[in-house]
Amino acid sequence: MSELVKLHYDVDGNDFAAAGEASMKIKKELRNLGFPQDIIRRIAIAVYEGEINMVIHADGGTADVSVGLDEIDITLADKGPGIPDVEKAMQKGWSTASEEVRSAGFGAGMGLPNMKKNTDEMEIETEVGVGTTIHMKVYVA
């Protein structure tokens, strides 16, 4: 698949209230590239949830987006604690968010399900103590 554009962002893990910057930048880029609103919305939601997760559960990470002719590939990578039970983590309502994070409204356990719902493919590679990498694809053709 030929790639048109590659985007890379570092996600700072220090301030969860400020999270969302990478998703907002990616959204702007995709809009400049002229993608349909529905595609942009789905990607914005998926990247936002992944970005927030990297901030609140993994002390930050990186977001890479590669825009191709027929699909948009998103890779979110962190060196956080990893996810011990991915099946459980994917369930709506499952969350290990701290009290502090919950007081800001996070911890509904809806982030990973939202990512799944809004993408055409999603794959989680994770190892406890090493980190988590999430690959997502959205078809555009």
Added chain:
Amino acid sequence: MTVQELVDRLGLDPVALPHPEYEVTSGYVGDMPSWVMGNATEGCAWVTILNNRNIAAVAVLIEMACVIVTEGAGVSEEVAQVAMEQEVNLLCTEKSSFDTVARMAEFL
């Protein structure tokens, strides 16, 4: 109905109002960002007690018409600043989320 009309009719305090002309086409109530991201629709007025700067990101990503921070929760200078920078209409009220939505339901 435009955001400006909503501000006038409900007597909301416009903390940031860069786009008073935005059309309000629906409403959403919720205080958990992931619920909002999963369910709110574009053009909505989002009613919430959340008041950290993350509300601006959510509003931008969903392309909301405005955010209404209720129950006197208020927002800090910093959050007001971020809303201006991100061109998010951010309104505050002392009224409860219930009262705010009840009023909105008369027009939407």
